[in-house]
Amino acid sequence: MGWIDEEHQGVRYGLSGDVLVEERSPFQRISVICSERYGKGLLLDGCWMTAEHQERHYHEPLVHPALCTAQSIERVLIIGGGDGGTARECLRHTDVTHLDMVEIDGRVVELSRTHLPMIGGSAWSDPRFHLTIGDGIAWVSDSAEQSYDVVLVDGSDPAGPAVGLFNRTFFEQCRRILRPGGVFATQSESPEAFRAVHVAIVRLLREVFGHADPLYGWVPMYPSGWWSWTFAAVDGPRYKSPISPRAALIQHDCQIWSPRWQRGGFDAIPYSIELELQNE
C-alpha cells in the first residue's frame, strides 16, 4: 500500500492503495489502481478519472439532467466515456433505443472492462449499445444533421486527447447534429480549480446554442472536489425541467440525482461566478 496522488496547482488529492496496471497507450498514460476507500480506480495521465465507489457522483449528474429533459431520447451519442459509466446510466432509460459511444482510446475500454466491470455493468452487452473506437470530433462532423436527441461529452480536462472537445467548431457541430427538442451536455470542469476554463465553456455554449447553464455537484477525487456539468439547448432551458414519468423511473436507483437535487445544482451557482457570467 502506498499513496497515489494527483497534484494540481500546489494541491494534492491522494488515495491509499496499490497500482495494478500502468501503461502508455498511443494517447495517454493509463493507470488502474486498487484503493482502500473507493475500490478500484482509473487515472489518465496521472489525473483521477473514476473509481468504483465514487463514480456515481460524476455519472448521474452528467446523464439524468439531459435524459430526463430532452423531448425524445431515442438516439443518444456519448463522446468519450471509456469506463462505461455514462453508457450504463443512459441505458437505464428504457426509451433509449440506440446509443452510440465513440471513445478515442481502445485501451481505456479494454482495461475498464477487465478491471472495472461494475462501472459499465450490463452496458457492454446491451443490444442498444454501439461502441466505436475512434475520433469523436470526426464522428460528430460526419454525422447527419439532426441525427441525435442527446449528445453527451464525457472527456477529460481540455489538454491531451480531449483538447478538441471544448471549442466553438466542435460545439457548433454538436448543435448541428441535435434534433429539435434535443439536449447537449458536457462536463465543464471545477469552478474553483479551473475557474477560467469553466466560465469560458459556459459562455461559449450560450453563444452557440442560445441557452446553456452550469449545474454544480461534487466529485471528491477531482481537483477541489467541486465539479460542474453544463447543459445546452436551442429551444430554451428545457434541461431545467425533468419530465416526471421519466424521472420517476430513474430516481429510485440513484444515489445523488433527483429532480430536487437537479434544481439545487442549477441554483447553487457561486455568486461571484453568476456575476462573471452576467458581464459578458
Place this chain on the structure above:
Amino acid sequence: MGWIDEEHQGVRYGLSGDVLVEERSPFQRISVICSERYGKGLLLDGCWMTAEHQERHYHEPLVHPALCTAQSIERVLIIGGGDGGTARECLRHTDVTHLDMVEIDGRVVELSRTHLPMIGGSAWSDPRFHLTIGDGIAWVSDSAEQSYDVVLVDGSDPAGPAVGLFNRTFFEQCRRILRPGGVFATQSESPEAFRAVHVAIVRLLREVFGHADPLYGWVPMYPSGWWSWTFAAVDGPRYKSPISPRAALIQHDCQIWSPRWQRGGFDAIPYSIELELQNE
C-alpha cells in the same frame, strides 16, 4: 516547501507550503502554515480548519442563511470560531448590535490574530464584538432563556474539544436561549466522509427544534470537499427564506452566498441522504 496533508479514511488532501508555527495548547495541536495555493492556513490536531483564500467557502454558508432569515438579529452568539471569520461575516450585518463569541482555546485566537489577521478583519476591534475565552457549553447553559436571536456553532469535528457541541443536551440548551423567531446553525460535517455523523446531527436537530434542514456546499480543504451546515428553528423552516433588504445589503460582497445559492444549497441534498432522513 513540502506537503502538509490531512489524512482521513485512506484519503489525503495536501497543500504545498511551509509550517510557520506548530505548538500544543492545553486543548489541541495548532499549526499555522503558509501554502502556495491558498495563502496562510490553520490546522487543529492535523485537520484543515481554514486558509486565507478559501475561508469564504465555509464562513459565508454558516453565517448568512441564519442572519438573513432570523426575525431579529440584534444579539448573536458564536460558539467556537477562533479564527474570526464567522465574527467578521456576522458584523457585516449592521442590525447586529451585540455579538458574543466564546472560544475555548485562547491560543487559536492569538495565533489567528497574529498570522491570519485578514480572516477576522475588523471584527477584532469592532465595539459590538465581545470575546470570551472559555467553555461554550457552560456559556450556553448559564445564559438566560431567550437571550439570543441567532446561535452559530463553529466548531471542529465531533472529537477532542468539540465533542460536546453535537449532543441533545447542548442542542436543547441552545434552543432554550433562542428568542422567538430565532435561528440556530451549526457546521454539520461532510455527507460523504462523515455520513453517519451528518445524518445523526440533522435528525437530532429536527427532534429538538422541530424544524431543521441541511444546506450543502464546498470547502475543498475538508474531507471529500463536500460540506454541510444545518439550520434549525422552532417556528417553521424560516431559515429557508432570506429577508430581502437584509440579503441585498450583504450579497454584493459575497463570493459564494446569494439567496439563489442558498436555495440551491438546501435543494442539493443527495437522493440517498434524503431517503435516509425520511426513514426515521
